[in-house]
Amino acid sequence: xxxxxxxxxxxxxxxxxxxxxxxxxxxxxxxxxxxxxxxxxxxxxxxxxxxxxxxxxxxxxxxxxxxxxxxxxxxxxxxxxxxxxxxxxxxxxxxxxxxxxxxxxxxxxxxxxxxxxxxxxxxxxxxxxxxxxxxxxxxxxxxxxxxxxxxxxxxxxxxxxxxxxxx
Numbered sequence: 001x002x003x004x005x006x007x008x009x010x011x012x013x014x015x016x017x018x019x020x021x022x023x024x025x026x027x028x029x030x031x032x033x034x035x036x037x038x039x040x041x042x043x044x045x046x047x048x049x050x051x052x053x054x055x056x057x058x059x060x061x062x063x064x065x066x067x068x069x070x071x072x073x074x075x076x077x078x079x080x081x082x083x084x085x086x087x088x089x090x091x092x093x094x095x096x097x098x099x100x101x102x103x104x105x106x107x108x109x110x111x112x113x114x115x116x117x118x119x120x121x122x123x124x125x126x127x128x129x130x131x132x133x134x135x136x137x138x139x140x141x142x143x144x145x146x147x148x149x150x151x152x153x154x155x156x157x158x159x160x161x162x163x164x165x166x167x
Contacts, residue, residue, distance in 0.1 A: 026108030109134030
């Protein structure tokens with residue numbers, strides 16, 4: 001469907017049959033389009049390209065997530081389009097559907113915020129989100145209760161020149 005992706009699999013992926021946590025990254029508007037190498041400019045795939053193995057010690061357990069950066073062919077992907085990308089990822093890779101983490105920059109962060117705010121079904125798919133400098137969505141904050149009520153965690157960062165919402 002025109003989306004590019006960089007996929008990093010854990011070093012033991014081919015020797016096990018287990019499901020892995022997955023981190024799905026959507027870039028900012030400057031990395032949208034058909035030039036897949038733009039996915040190496042920012043985000044997790046940039047660090048993978050620099051040699052990071054994406055292995056993390058969490059509460060004494062070595063976690064090895066699948067890390068996927070996806071590139072929309074055009075700006076401001078809909079919640080429906082993002083959901084179809086998640087479906088595609090879960091179909092292709094052995095991802096734990098209860099350990100989906102979403103992250104993005106600017107437009108990509110907006111995409112994920114828009115995703116969890118557009119329906120309770122979408123909101124319950126992700127275990128966590130970390131977004132950076134997301135423009136405000138058109139949804140009220142009450143829509144985000146779906147995400148919170150599903151037990152998911154959200155962590156957001158804003159820059160000093162980003163638009164602010166009054167809560």
